[in-house]
Amino acid sequence: MGAITRGIAGNLTTGGVFIASAINNTSVGSVTSFASVPSGGSLKLLQTQNASSSATIDFTSNIDATYKSYMFRFYNIHLATDGAEFEFQADTGTNTNYNQTITSTYFLAEHTEASGGGAFSYQDSRDQAQGTAFQHLGVDLGTDADQGCSGFMQIFEPASTTFRKDFICQLQQAHQNDLSLVGYIAGYFNTTTAITRFRFKASSGNVDSGTIKLYGVS
Amino acid sequence: MGAITRTVANNFTTGGVILPAAINNASVASISALSQVSSGGAEVLIKTVTASSSANVSFVDGTSGVVLDNTYPVYKFEFINVHPADDRINFLMNMSADGGSNYNVTKTTNCSLTYHAETEFVSTQFEYRADLDLAQSTGEQNIGSGLGNGNDESLSGHMFLFNPSGTTHVKQFMVVTQMLEGQDMSFNSYVGGYANTTSAIDGVRFKMSSGNVDAGIIKLYGIKAS
Numbered sequence: 464m465g466a467i468t469r470g471i472a473g474n475l476t477t478g479g480v481f482i483a484s485a486i487n488n489t490s491v492g493s494v495t496s497f498a499s500v501p502s503g504g505s506l507k508l509l510q511t512q513n514a515s516s517s518a519t520i521d522f523t524s525n526i527d528a529t530y531k532s533y534m535f536r537f538y539n540i541h542l543a544t545d546g547a548e549f550e551f552q553a554d555t556g557t558n559t560n561y562n563q564t565i566t567s568t569y570f571l572a573e574h575t576e577a578s579g580g581g582a583f584s585y586q587d588s589r590d591q592a593q594g595t596a597f598q599h600l601g602v603d604l605g606t607d608a609d610q611g612c613s614g615f616m617q618i619f620e621p622a623s624t625t626f627r628k629d630f631i632c633q634l635q636q637a638h639q640n641d642l643s644l645v646g647y648i649a650g651y652f653n654t655t656t657a658i659t660r661f662r663f664k665a666s667s668g669n670v671d672s673g674t675i676k677l678y679g680v681s
Numbered sequence: 682m683g684a685i686t687r688t689v690a691n692n693f694t695t696g697g698v699i700l701p702a703a704i705n706n707a708s709v710a711s712i713s714a715l716s717q718v719s720s721g722g723a724e725v726l727i728k729t730v731t732a733s734s735s736a737n738v739s740f741v742d743g744t745s746g747v748v749l750d751n752t753y754p755v756y757k758f759e760f761i762n763v764h765p766a767d768d769r770i771n772f773l774m775n776m777s778a779d780g781g782s783n784y785n786v787t788k789t790t791n792c793s794l795t796y797h798a799e800t801e802f803v804s805t806q807f808e809y810r811a812d813l814d815l816a817q818s819t820g821e822q823n824i825g826s827g828l829g830n831g832n833d834e835s836l837s838g839h840m841f842l843f844n845p846s847g848t849t850h851v852k853q854f855m856v857v858t859q860m861l862e863g864q865d866m867s868f869n870s871y872v873g874g875y876a877n878t879t880s881a882i883d884g885v886r887f888k889m890s891s892g893n894v895d896a897g898i899i900k901l902y903g904i905k906a907s
Contacts, residue, residue, distance in 0.1 A: 467690040470697040486699050493701040494709055504722015505902055531761045531898060532837075566867040568795040570807045585795060585807040593799045619761050619837035619859075626762045629837040629859040631869070649859040649869035653799070655833050680759070681726055 506534065507679040514670040516543065522677050523557075523660040528622035530679035534615055535661070537634065537675055541611040542604050544668030546639045548589075549601030549612055551663045553621075553628075555656045562595040563658065567650025569599060576641045586646075593653065597664070601636050602646060610637035611673060614646075617680070621658040628652040724757065728901040734766065737888035738899050741781035749883055751846040753903030758842070758885065760858065762835040763897030765828050769863035770891045772825030772836055774856070776845075776876050777884030784886045785819040790874025792823065798866040817877065821888070824856045824872050828889075829863030835897065836860035838870075845882035852876040 474485035509525040526533055540549055552561035569586040589599040601612040614634030621628050632648040652658055663675060692703035728747050730738050740758070742749035749756060763772060775784035792813040797805045813823045825836045838858030845852050856872040876882055887899060 469690045469693040469695060471689075471693055472697070474697040481699070485697060486704075490699040490701060491704055491709075493705055505724045505726045506722045531900075532759065566797060566799045566865075568797045568805070568807075568867055568869050570795050585805060587805060590797050590805060592797060592801050623762060625833060626764070626835045627833050627861065629762075629835070629861075631838060631857055631859050647795075647869070647871075649795075649857075650797075650867045651859070651861060 505681045507681060508676060509533075509679050510677045512675050514540070514673045514675070517670045518664065520663045520670060520675055521660065522675075525677060525679070526621055526659050526661070527657075530681060532617055532619045532680045533621060534617045534678040534680055535675055536615045536678065537613050538673060539611040539613055540601065540604075540673035540675070541671045542601075542606060542665045542668060543671040544665060545606040546603045547668055548599050548666040549604060549634075549663070549670075550597035550599050550666055551616070551661060552597045553618075553652055553658045553661050555654070555658055557659075561597070561662045564593050564595055564653040565591045565598055565650055566593055566653055567591045567598055567648065569646060569648045571602065571644055571646045573638065573642045573644040576643070591650065597666070598648065598650070599666075600632060600634050600646065600648060602644060603639050605637050605639040605641070606671070607637070610639075612636040616648075618658070618661075624655055624657055627654060628658055723905040725753070725903045725905065726900060727903050730899050732763070732894040732897045732899070735894045737886050738894055739781055739884060739886040740901050741777070742883040744781065747901065748903060749845060749885070749901070750881070754844050754906045755904040756842045756845060757902040757904060758840040758887075759900040759902065760836055760838050760840075760887075761898040761900070762837055763825075763828075763887075763899070764835045764895045765830050765889045765892060766895040767889065767892035768830040769827045770830075770889050771823045772828055772858070772860075773821035773888050773890055774824050774840065775821050775886050776852070776882045777886065778878055778880040778882055779884075781884035781886070784884065786876045786878055786882065787817055787819050788815045788822060788874055788876050789817055790815045790822055790872060792870065792872045794826065794868060794870040796862065796866045796868045798864065800865065802864075803866070813872075815874065821890070822872065822874065823890075825858045825860050825870060826868065827862045827864070828860050829865075830895070831861075831863075834861040834863070842882070842885065848879050848881060851878065852882050
C-alpha cells in the first residue's frame, strides 16, 4: 500500500492539540448529538412566509411525522378588507381543496378602547359542527395601518392515521371598531388521514401583510 | 511497549482537515458545552413518556432523567393524543412534594370549558364548571372531562407549572386541553390554579379516573429564564 500524505502538522499545536483550522462543519457532519451537552430548543423553525397582498398563504411541505406537533405563529397579520376575518383550513396528501371536516369551539374576550363594554362571549357563528368551511381565527379585523392580529395555532400529530387531529389556537386581535379582542379557538379535524398542508387566508380580499412561521415541536 | 497502529491519514483531507469519518457521537460524548454555538431555543425537551396501558404517567425529579427542580423557572407538559382504556372518563393531574411517594398536594383551582357537538344534539356551551374545580383539596384535578375511548378519540394540550422548586410562593399552574368527548363533542378545557404549599413540588402525575392510559405521549420541557 502506498503512503498517504496529510498536512496534519499545520493543524496541531506543538502540544498536539488540534487548532481551529483542523475542524470545520464538514468534520462534524456525522455527529447527530452531543451526549453531554444540554439539548437545544424544542422549537425548530421550518418555514417563514411573509404575506404581501396574498390571496392565500399555503404551507404544503414540512408537515409530516417528523414532529409530534407543529406550531404556527402569526405576527401582525394585516388584512386588506376592513371587517374581514382571518381563517384557515387543511388538506391531505397533495390535495388542494382545503375542506377537511372540523368540529370546533370559539369564544372571545373583548374590551373597547373607549373603556367600558368588556365582554366574554361564545361565538356560535364562528364554530363548526362537522363543517368543511374555513375555520375563523381573527374576527372583523380592522385595516387601520396599526391594526392586525397575532397569536399561535398548535396542531397535534397531523400525520397520525389513528386519531383525528386536535388543534388549539389563541389570537390577539384589533377589531375594526377599535376593540382589543382575544379569541380562543380549539377543535379537531375529524379525519384519520394524515394532514399534510394548511392554508391561511382572509374571508374577503387579500392578506395585505404579516408573517406566519411554522415550527416543529420536538 | 508495543507499537500502536492507527489509520489516521484517511480521516484527514490533504490539507489536514478532519473528515466526518474521524468524529462520531462517541468522540464528542465528553463535550459538555459548545461555547461558540447558539444555545438554541428557550424551551428544552427534558423527557418523553409514551404510555402503553399505563396505570399512570409520572414525572419525578431525579428519576429516569426527569429534571423538575430549580434548573428552570417554568416547566411545560405537553399531551399528544392521550387515549384512555375506558370510555367517558376523566384525565387527572396531581402533584407531589415528597419525591413521588404521595400525590396529594393541596390545590385551589378553577375550571372553564367550552364544547360543541358534531351533531349538535346538545347546545353549544361555554361554562364555569364548579363540579370540576377544587377548593383546598388534595384530590385529583380534572383536566379533561368525559374523554372517549373510540379508536380515533384522544386528548391533546399542555400544562405550565411555574417555579415548582420555590419555597416562598404557592405553585401556579395553567392547563389547556382539547379533546373528543365520548359523545362526539369537541371539548376545550381551561384549568388554572395553585398548589397551596411553600414546599417544593418535585413530582407530577397524570392518570385516568378509571382504567389505564391506553396510549399517548406526554413530554416535559424546561423553559429557560434567559
